[in-house]
Each structure stands twice: as C-alpha cells, then as structure tokens.
Amino acid sequence: MHRTPSSLAAILALSLVLAACNAEIAPLADPGLGDLGLTTIVYAADGSVLAEWHEEENRVVVAYDELPTDLVNAIVGIEDERYWLHPGVDLRAIARALVTNVEAGGVAQGGSTITQQYIKNVVLTPEVSLERKIEEATLALRLEETLTKEQVLERYVNTVYFGNGAYGVGSAAATYFAKSVGDLTLAESAFLAGMIRNPSRTDPYRDPDAALERRRVVLEKLVSIGWVDADEAAAADAEPLSLALRLPPDRSRYPYFTEELKQRLLDDPTMGTTATDRYNTLFRGGLRIHTTLDPFVQEAAEAALASVLPESGPNGALVAIDPTTGHVRAIVGGRGFYDTDDPVARFNLATQGHRQAGSAFKPFVLAAAIEQGHTLDEVFTRGSTAVVETDSGPWIVENYAGQTFPDMTLLDGTRFSVNKVYAELVDQVGPGNVAELAAAMGIESELEPIHAIALGAEEVTVFEMASAYGTLAFDGIHLSPTLVTSIETSEGVNLRSGVPVVTEVLDPEVAHTVTVALSEVVRAGTGVRAAIGRPVAGKTGTTQNHWDAWFVGYTQELVAAVWVGYPEGLIPMEPPRTPIPVTGGSWPAEVWGTFAATVLADTPFGQLDQLEDGSTVRVAVDTSTGYLAGPLCPGEHVLALDLAIEAAPTVVCPIHNPDSIVQAGAVDVPNVLGFGLADAVRALQDSGFTVVTRYSVRDSLPLHQVWDQMPQPGQPAQLGAPITITVSGFEPGTVTPLVLGFPGADAVAIIEGAGLTANVITQAESDAEAAAANGGLVWAQSPAPNAPLTGEVTVWVNP
Numbered sequence: 001m002h003r004t005p006s007s008l009a010a011i012l013a014l015s016l017v018l019a020a021c022n023a024e025i026a027p028l029a030d031p032g033l034g035d036l037g038l039t040t041i042v043y044a045a046d047g048s049v050l051a052e053w054h055e056e057e058n059r060v061v062v063a064y065d066e067l068p069t070d071l072v073n074a075i076v077g078i079e080d081e082r083y084w085l086h087p088g089v090d091l092r093a094i095a096r097a098l099v100t101n102v103e104a105g106g107v108a109q110g111g112s113t114i115t116q117q118y119i120k121n122v123v124l125t126p127e128v129s130l131e132r133k134i135e136e137a138t139l140a141l142r143l144e145e146t147l148t149k150e151q152v153l154e155r156y157v158n159t160v161y162f163g164n165g166a167y168g169v170g171s172a173a174a175t176y177f178a179k180s181v182g183d184l185t186l187a188e189s190a191f192l193a194g195m196i197r198n199p200s201r202t203d204p205y206r207d208p209d210a211a212l213e214r215r216r217v218v219l220e221k222l223v224s225i226g227w228v229d230a231d232e233a234a235a236a237d238a239e240p241l242s243l244a245l246r247l248p249p250d251r252s253r254y255p256y257f258t259e260e261l262k263q264r265l266l267d268d269p270t271m272g273t274t275a276t277d278r279y280n281t282l283f284r285g286g287l288r289i290h291t292t293l294d295p296f297v298q299e300a301a302e303a304a305l306a307s308v309l310p311e312s313g314p315n316g317a318l319v320a321i322d323p324t325t326g327h328v329r330a331i332v333g334g335r336g337f338y339d340t341d342d343p344v345a346r347f348n349l350a351t352q353g354h355r356q357a358g359s360a361f362k363p364f365v366l367a368a369a370i371e372q373g374h375t376l377d378e379v380f381t382r383g384s385t386a387v388v389e390t391d392s393g394p395w396i397v398e399n400y401a402g403q404t405f406p407d408m409t410l411l412d413g414t415r416f417s418v419n420k421v422y423a424e425l426v427d428q429v430g431p432g433n434v435a436e437l438a439a440a441m442g443i444e445s446e447l448e449p450i451h452a453i454a455l456g457a458e459e460v461t462v463f464e465m466a467s468a469y470g471t472l473a474f475d476g477i478h479l480s481p482t483l484v485t486s487i488e489t490s491e492g493v494n495l496r497s498g499v500p501v502v503t504e505v506l507d508p509e510v511a512h513t514v515t516v517a518l519s520e521v522v523r524a525g526t527g528v529r530a531a532i533g534r535p536v537a538g539k540t541g542t543t544q545n546h547w548d549a550w551f552v553g554y555t556q557e558l559v560a561a562v563w564v565g566y567p568e569g570l571i572p573m574e575p576p577r578t579p580i581p582v583t584g585g586s587w588p589a590e591v592w593g594t595f596a597a598t599v600l601a602d603t604p605f606g607q608l609d610q611l612e613d614g615s616t617v618r619v620a621v622d623t624s625t626g627y628l629a630g631p632l633c634p635g636e637h638v639l640a641l642d643l644a645i646e647a648a649p650t651v652v653c654p655i656h657n658p659d660s661i662v663q664a665g666a667v668d669v670p671n672v673l674g675f676g677l678a679d680a681v682r683a684l685q686d687s688g689f690t691v692v693t694r695y696s697v698r699d700s701l702p703l704h705q706v707w708d709q710m711p712q713p714g715q716p717a718q719l720g721a722p723i724t725i726t727v728s729g730f731e732p733g734t735v736t737p738l739v740l741g742f743p744g745a746d747a748v749a750i751i752e753g754a755g756l757t758a759n760v761i762t763q764a765e766s767d768a769e770a771a772a773a774n775g776g777l778v779w780a781q782s783p784a785p786n787a788p789l790t791g792e793v794t795v796w797v798n799p
Contacts, residue, residue: 038054038059038060038061038284038285038286038490039052039053039054039059039060039167039170039171039286040052040053040054040282040283040285040286040287040288040289041060041170041171041174041287041288041289042252042258042261042289042291043180043288043289043290043291044253044291044293044294044295045290045291045292045293045294045295045327045329045485046294046295046296047179047180047183048178048179048253048295049174049178049179049180049244049253050252050253050254050257050258050291050293051252051253051258051262052171052174052175052252053262053282053283054283054284055283055284059158059159059167059168059170059171059286060158060168060170060171060174060286060490061158061168061170061286061490061491062154062157062158062168062169062170062181063154063491063492064150064151064153064154066180066181066182067153067154067157067169067181067182068181068182068184068189070184070185070186070189070190070228071169071181071184071189071192071193072153073189073222073227073228074186074189074190074192074193074194074218074222075114075153075157075169075189075192075193075196076114076153077193077218077221077222077225077227078193078194078196078197078217078218078221079114079117079193079196079197080113080114081221081225083113083114083115083149083153084149086113087141087144088113088115088116088137088140088141088142088143088144088152089113089115089116089137089140089141090113112133112136113140114152114153114156115140115143115144115152115156116136116137116140117156117160118140118143118152118155118156118159119136119139119140119143120136121156121159121160122155122159123139157169158170160196161196161199162175162176162192162195162196162199163195163199163200163202163203164176164199164203164205164246169181169192172192172195173188173192174244175244176188176191176192176204176243176244177242177243177244178244178245178253185236185239186219186228186232186233186236187215187236187237187239190215190218190219190222190236191204191211191214191215191218191241193218194211194214194215194217194218195211195214197214202214204241204243205243205246208241211241212241215236215237215241216237219233219236219237220233251338253295254293254295254298254331255337255338256331256332256333256334256337256348256350257291257293257298257328257330257331257483259337259346259348260331260333260348260350260351260483261289261291261483261484262282264483265278265282265289266278266279266282270495270496271495285489285490286489286490287487287488287489287490287495288487288488288489288490289484289486289487290484290485290486290487290488291483291484291485292322292325292327292328292329292482292483292484292485292498293328293329293330293331293483294329294330296599297320297329297330297599298329298330298331298332300330300595300598300599301318301320301330301332301560301595302332303594303595303598304318304591304592304594304595304598305318305332305335305562305591306335307594308587308590308591308594309564309587309591310578310579313573313577313578314564314565314566314571314573314578314582315334315335315349315564315565315566315567316332316334316335316349316562316563316564316565316587316588316591317332317333317334317348317349317350317353317462317562317563318330318331318332318350318462318560318561318562318563318591318595319331319332319350319351319462319463319465319466319560319561320466320558320559320560320595320599321466321467321470321481321558321559321560322557322558322559323470323471323473323474323479323554323556323557323558323559324474324479324556324557325479325500326470326479326480326481326482326500327481327482327485327498328481328482328483329558330560331348331350331351331463332350333347333348333349333350333351333352333353334347334348334349334567344567344568347567349462349563349567350461350462350463350563351461351462351463352461353461353462353563353567354445354459354460354461355459355460355461355543355547355548355563355565356456356457356458356459356460356543356544356547356548357456357458357459357460357465357541357543357548357550358455358456358540358541358542358543358548358549358550358584359417359419359422359455359456359539359540359541359542359584360456360465360539360540360541360550360551360552360584361438361453361454361455361456361458361460361541362414362417362422362454362455362456362539363469363472363514363517363518363539364434364437364438364441364443364453364468365422365425365426365429365434365453365454366410366414366425366514366517367437367441367472367506367510367511367514368429368430368433368434368437369410369425369428369429370510370513370514371437371506371507371510372429372433374410374425374428374429375410376409376410376411376414376513376516376517377409377410377411378409378410379407379408379409380407380408380409380410380413380418380420380421380424380425381407382404382405382406382407382408382626383404383405383420383626384398384399384402384403384404384405384420384626385397385398385399385420386419386420386423386424388423388424388427388451390427390450390451395423395451395452397419397420397423397455398419398420399418399419399420400417400419400542402624403418403623403624403637404623404624404625404626405418405420405621405623405626406621406626406648406649408421410425410517411516411517411520413425414517414518414520414521414525414539415517415520415521415524415525415526416525416526416623417521417525417526417539417540419455422454422455423451423454423455425454426451426453426454427451430449431449431450431451431453431454432449434449434453434454435447435448435449435453435458437505437506438453438468440478440503440505441467441468441471441472441478441505441506442464442467442468442469442470442471442478442480442481443460443464443465443467443468444464445458445459445460445461445464456541456543462561462562462563463481463561465550465552465561466481466552466559466560466561467480467481469538469552469553469554469559469561470554470559471505471506471511472506472511472514472515472518472537472554473515473537473554473555473556473559474511475508475511475512476504476505476506476507476508476510476511477502477503477504477505478502478503478505479500479501479502480500480501480502480503481500482498482499482500483498484496484498485497485498486498515537518537518538518539518553519535519536519537521537521538521539521540522536522537522538522553526540526583526584526585526589527539527540527551527553527584527585527589528585528589529585529586529589529590529593530551530553530589530590530592530593530596531593532593532596532597532600533597534555534600535555535556536553536554536555536596537553537554537555538551538552538553538554538589538592539551539552539553539584540583540584540585540588540589541584542582542583542584542585545570545572545574546572546573546574546581546582546583547565547566547570547571547572547573548563548564548565549563549564549565549573549582549583549584549586549587549588550562550563550564550584550588551584551585551588551589551591551592553589553592553596555596555600557600557603558596558599558600560592560595560596562588562589562591562592562595563588564582564587564588564591621638621649622634622637622638622653622655622656623637623638624637624655625637625653625655625656626649627649627651627653627654627655628649628651628653628718629653633653633656634656648721648722651711651715651716651717651718667687667688667716667717668713668714668715668716668717669684669687669689669709669711669712669713669714669715669716669717669723670683670684670687670713671709671713671714672684672706672709672713672725673706673707673708673709673713674705674706674707675705675706676702676704676705676706676741677693677704677705677706677725677727677738678740678741678742679741680706680725680727681693681725684723684725689717689721689722689723690721690722690723691722691723691725692722692723692724692725693724693725693726693727694724694725694726694727695726695727695728695729695730695731696726696727696728696729697728697729697730698728701728702728703728703729703738703785703786704727704728704729704738704785705727705728706725706726706727707726707727707728708725708726709723709724709725709726710723710724711723729785729786730786734789735785735786735787735788735789736756736781736783736784736785736786736787736788736789736790736793737750737751737754737756737785737793738781738785738786739751739778739781739785739793739795740778740779740780740781740785741774741777741778742777742778743776743777743778744760744762744776744777744778744795744797747760747778747781747795747797748760748795751793751795756789756791756792756793757791757792757793758792758793758795759792759793759794759795760794760795760797761794761795761796761797762796762797762799763796763797763798763799764798764799765779765780765796765798771798771799774798775798775799776797776798776799777797777798778795778796778797779796779797779798780795780796781793781794781795781796782794
C-alpha cells in the first residue's frame with residue numbers, strides 16, 4: 001500500500017507518543033488558569049444571576065465539587081469518554097485519528113483528550129500540526145503526573161470557551177441560563193457540553209435548532225455508554241430551550257440596583273486600599289456576590305410605577321426594605337436605565353436624587369415630640385395659619401390649600417397632615433432635636449436645624465426615607481440597609497457578610513405611638529389610597545407647587561418609600577402638565593398600595609399598633625371654614641374627622657349654607673357663666689347639649705365656678721353639640737374631686753372615675769327644708785374638695 005508523507009509522519013508521531021507513554025515522565029508544574037482575569041458574578045436573593053463584571057474575558061471559576069454529576073458526565077462523555085482510564089493521552093483515540101488522517105491525506109482529526117485540550121488552552125497556541133500534537137501529548141502526560149483527574153477536569157471546564165463571551169462553565173451557566181452551575185439540569189448540562197466542540201455553529205441565539213440537535217447528540221452518547229438511561233434522556237431531549245434574556249455585555253438585570261451596588265463596592269475600603277485595587281478586585285477577582293434583591297419584589301415595584309404613572313408624565317422612584325433584617329429588596333431609580341433618549345436615565349433617582357420630603361418628614365417631628373412627653377390627644381387651636389417666631393424672624397405657615405380646621409388633636413393633625421399643628425409642634429420640640437433624631441433613624445443627608453424641617457424643607461433621598469421609616473416598623477430599632485448578604489472569592493473564601501449595624505434609636509412605646517398615628521393616616525387620612533386591607537402605617541408628602549410627591553409606608557414585614565416628580569428640576573405636577581394636581585395621597589400612595597398588595601399577597605398579616613377607641617366623636621367638617629359641614633358645602637372641602645368631643649365644631653357652616661339650614665336643629669346656648677359646676681352641667685344638659693369640663697385655677701374665684709364657656713352664651717349650636725365650660729379649680733385626679741350638689745349616683749361615678757373609693761351615707765342634712773328640696777343630692781363630703789388624695793371619699797346624700 002502506498003503511504004503519503006503525511007501518513008508516514010503520523011505513524012512516526014504515534015511511535016513517539018508510544019515511547020513517551022512507556023518512558024519515565026517528569027511532572028509538569030500546574031499551569032492553573034493562565035494569566036487571565038476572572039469574572040465576578042452578582043446573584044439575586046433567589047440565586048439567579050443579576051450581573052457579570054469582567055474585563056476582556058468573561059470567566060467564572062467553579063470548583064470541581066460544585067459540578068453536578070450530569071454536567072461532568074456530559075462533558076467527559078462527549079469530549080473524552082475514556083478520560084477516567086487513560087494517563088492523559090488516549091492511544092485508542094490517537095489510532096482512530098491516525099486512520100482518519102491517513103484516509104484524508106492530512107490532519108483531519110486530532111484525538112485530543114480533555115487533558116490535551118486544557119494544555120492547548122493555557123500553555124500552547126491553537127496551532128494544528130504534528131509537532132504541536134506531539135508536544136501537547138507529552139505535556140499532557142507530564143501534567144497528569146502532577147494533578148489528579150478531578151483537578152485537571154476542574155481546570156479544563158474553567159478555561160474552555162462556550163461562546164457568547166463565556167469562558168468556563170461558570171460563565172456559561174450564567175450567560176445561557178442565569179443560574180449557578182450547581183443548579184443545572186441534565187438537559188442544560190448536555191446543552192453546555194455540546195457547545196464546546198463548535199460554539200459558534202451551535203449558538204442557541206442564532207441557530208436554536210442546531211443547538212438542540214447538538215444537545216440530542218450528547219444525550220444519545222450518554223445513553224450509549226450507559227451513564228444516563230433512555231427515559232431520562234428522552235425527558236431531557238423534550239425540554240424546550242429556555243434561555244436567559246440576552247443582554248449586551250455591558251448590561252445587567254435591574255441595573256439601578258446593580259449599579260448602586262457596584263459604586264458602593266468601588267468606594268468600600270474593605271475591597272482594596274486604592275481605587276485601582278478595588279477595581280481589580282471587582283473586575284478581575286472572580287468574586288461571587290450574593291445580594292438581597294428579590295426579583296419578585298423588584299418586578300412588582302417596576303410594574304406598580306409603570307401602571308400608575310403616565311408614560312409621558314413625571315418619573316418615579318421606589319425603594320423597598322425588609323425592616324427586620326435591613327435587606328434592600330428592590331430599587332427602582334427611574335423609568336429606564338438604558339434609555340438612550342433620556343438624558344437622566346442613568347441618574348439613580350432613588351439613591352442620588354435629593355428632593356424635599358414635604359410632610360413625609362413630619363413623623364420625625366412626631367417621634368421627637370412623643371419622646372419629650374407630648375401625647376396624641378394634645379389639642380391645638382383652630383385656624384388655617386400659624387405664626388412662629390424664629391431666630392430669623394416670623395415664620396408664617398399655612399395649611400395645604402388654605403384649609404381651616406377646628407381645635408384638633410395631634411393625632412388628627414397627623415392624620416390630615418395639618419401644617420399649622422406641626423409648625424407649632426416643632427417650635428415646642430426644637431428643630432435641632434428633630435434633625436438629630438432623623439439622622440439616628442437613617443437620614444444620612446445633612447440636615448439644617450431650622451423650623452421648616454417640620455414641613456420637609458430639607459432634601460433627602462428615597463433610599464434614606466425607606467431606611468428611616470424602617471426604624472418605626474421595627475419597634476424603634478434601626479438596621480443599616482444592606483445590599484449584600486455575602487461576598488466570596490473564587491476559592492470560596494468569605495470576604496464579608498452583610499450584617500447590618502443595629503442601633504436602638506427609639507423607646508418601643510414611642511415607635512408604637514407614632515405607628516398608631518401613621519396607621520390613622522392610611523385608615524382615614526391623606527393616605528387612604530395606600531390601604532391594602534391589612535395593617536399599614538405611612539405618611540404622605542407634597543412640596544410647594546406640587547414639585548414633589550411622596551408616600552412612605554410600612555407593615556411589620558416591609559417598608560417602602562415612593563417619590564414622584566420631574567428629575568429635570570422643580571416642575572409643578574399640575575394641569576395641564578398632569579391630569580390632576582399630584583399630591584402624596586394620589587399617585588405615590590396608589591403606587592405604594594399597588595406594590596405592597598402584590599408583594600404581601602401571600603404573607604401572613606403582622607399587627608401594627610392602631611388607635612384604640614377613645615372619647616372622640618366623628619363629625620363632618622368643612623375645612624375651608626372650620627364649621628360643621630352642611631349639605632351645600634363643597635364636597636372637596638368636607639372631611640370626616642374623629643375629634644375630641646370638646647374640639648368638635650357646633651355650628652353648621654354659615655358661609656355655604658342659608659340661615660334656614662344653619663338654624664335647623666340649632667338652639668341658643670344658655671348662659672352659665674358664674675354658675676357652680678353642678679348647676680352649669682344641669683342647665684346645659686336640660687337644654688339638650690353635651691358638656692365638656694375644663695379646669696383652671698383662679699384664686700380670685702370661688703371653687704368650681706364657671707368663668708368661661710364655648711360657644712359663648714346666645715350663640716346657636718346644634719342640639720347634642722358639646723359645650724365646653726371652664727371652671728376654677730384643679731384638674732380631677734390631682735386632688736379630691738368636688739361632688740357637693742351632685743346626685744348620689746353621679747358623685748359615685750366621679751369619685752370612682754378618679755380612681756378613689758366612694759363611701760355613701762344616706763342621711764338627711766339638719767335643715768329639713770333644704771333636705772326636702774335637695775333630695776338625692778350630696779350635701780357633705782370628706783375629704784373636702786381639692787384636699788390631698790387619701791384614696792377614699794365619703795359623701796352624705798339626702799334621702
């Protein structure tokens with residue numbers, strides 16, 4: 001038989017290799033992965049891949065122990081089925097290749113083992129020649145004197161190219177399936193193994209049919225060598241090719257989150273002492289970064305903003321945090337990070353945008369006030385305007401839209417976001433104390449201790465507001481927000497864990513009290529659009545000219561802050577630019593409610609502190625006038641307020657209603673000025689009114705004499721309306737109460753209501769005529785009225 005020069009060279013090569021196999025081989029030093037940078041993989045909380053950070057080559061190192069058995073079998077089976085048996089060179093494969101090459105008249109098949117391929121990838125060049133094949137085989141034999149089969153295979157799968165920029169099986173799993181290698185299925189393992197031979201020809205994005213056909217070849221091979229049974233292979237072959245979304249190399253999922261994380265790590269000295277060190281660690285170090293982002297929560301946030309905000313309208317931002325762990329679950333920093341037509345698309349409105357918070361800042365004032373001893377039932381006087389003296393002169397504050405409220409409690413001032421109430425409150429609390437507390441709760445922006453801080457004049461970020469409200473949700477404990485749970489090196493060494501800094505900021509009772517008030521905001525105040533059928537607390541915020549609108553709310557399980565506005569500047573969100581004047585209670589509250597209802601749908605209810613039913617009365621008030629709402633009052637000005645009885649208005653609005661309506665059901669208030677307490681109460685009750693009593697010490701007046709009343713004598717008031725009388729004397733409960741002249745049963749109620757024991761003696765007073773006239777009334781008591789408390793009061797009652 002005639003032999004060509006190439007066939008003779010091939011036979012010579014085989015002889016040389018045979019000789020090498022039988023000779024003593026000097027070990028080869030471990031070449032590792034070569035001088036190559038490694039890809040950092042960023043994972044979501046569910047294990048899916050968010051981003052890959054690398055330089056020229058995308059490479060993720062995977063340890064052998066992380067490789068699933070199906071993947072090992074698929075790669076070995078299709079690339080080198082005798083891998084576990086040969087010493088680095090497979091003589092059978094070489095002989096088979098020689099036959100093929102002889103028949104082809106040249107080098108048509110190499111017969112390379114996995115070890116040889118690895119040597120070619122990291123030590124040699126891709127050149128195809130007999131001399132190079134001999135060198136490759138010799139080095140492969142030497143290498144297997146140094147490394148175990150598992151070590152060689154580990155290095156091989158980390159260096160082989162899988163197409164689409166993915167070097168190594170770790171990058172391939174992330175690129176094609178957005179998952180870790182350990183989570184690959186049999187079908188996915190067969191697919192990746194099939195890519196090695198010719199990744200461009202079997203590119204699933206360009207030719208999915210070719211990719212599926214190649215997967216089938218791998219599965220059939222595994223069946224033929226007995227590593228997979230036919231039924232398993234058939235099931236894997238039937239699986240559709242479900243690929244990850246193909247992103248450009250410089251793009252990632254949920255970029256507002258991943259870019260914020262990247263910038264934080266590049267600024268973090270624990271990642272390297274210099275900026276260059278930190279860059280190399282992130283982009284060449286092959287880290288595995290496990291984040292707190294929950295894709296379900298993130299997508300719900302994006303969907304909520306998109307569903308509420310018109311596409312051509314203002315932009316929005318949302319940050320969601322688990323208040324019990326500090327884990328940041330979602331960050332939406334704008335409408336579209338990669339939108340090339342939007343000049344501010346890559347500006348993160350959630351973390352970089354500093355905007356005034358409006359009334360969403362009031363909870364910090366409230367918390368500082370509660371700390372100092374203020375209470376939710378504290379009453380503030382009626383009106384629409386407050387004038388507060390400050391170091392820089394008078395500060396004049398008006399309620400939103402000029403609303404006029406009656407005397408109202410701090411609770412209602414919070415529920416309806418009444419500026420007048422909070423202007424007066426911050427003056428009492430001190431703006432410096434508010435700024436200090438807000439910082440402790442999570443506001444990192446610099447705050448000026450000025451009175452206007454109460455109305456949100458300071459600029460803050462959405463991220464900070466979510467973090468700070470989380471302190472209220474977690475019983476006064478602030479957990480520093482974290483975006484990562486762990487960072488590992490390519491060797492599996494833990495660099496850092498996402499353990500939050502825990503700070504006890506508020507007494508739990510203070511946090512609970514603030515939550516009570518903020519629950520009322522959502523239940524029956526400005527934040528009703530955020531109601532989702534479960535306990536929710538939150539606060540709206542709207543800045544001047546509708547430049548910014550906020551809603552920040554929380555449950556026990558979730559805290560989220562929503563901002564809506566124009567990122568380009570202070571642009572009013574008012575018609576005709578927007579269909580409605582945008583306030584915190586409109587679009588932001590609606591976004592929050594839509595988002596939270598989705599995210600918490602399958603979460604058991606947690607309990608928030610809510611208002612206990614107290615001595616309040618619900619009345620409809622015309623907030624443009626402060627009177628009781630009549631049938632002709634404009635509906636947009638009418639609010640149902642739960643007011644302390646003494647604070648409720650008593651007259652129907654005379655501005656919007658005719659006299660016939662105002663006077664209907666109204667009578668003139670009798671004059672009880674100068675009356676004793678018992679006589680005044682009797683006179684007012686007999687006239688059909690409810691009586692509210694206040695006390696004030698007046699040494700010049702007889703004890704318990706009425707010296708003021710509201711409404712004033714002769715003014716009309718609706719039957720059943722509360723009439724407030726102020727009498728001279730001490731507040732009940734601080735001294736022995738006055739019960740002289742009261743019916744016996746009423747006297748007992750007053751005494752026991754003061755926490756004292758009542759001892760009743762039924763005995764007529766000595767004046768028979770007086771005893772007859774005052775039957776059933778108390779004519780003597782001991783201790784005397786206003787005497788120090790002894791725990792018991794004895795009263796003598798006429799029969």
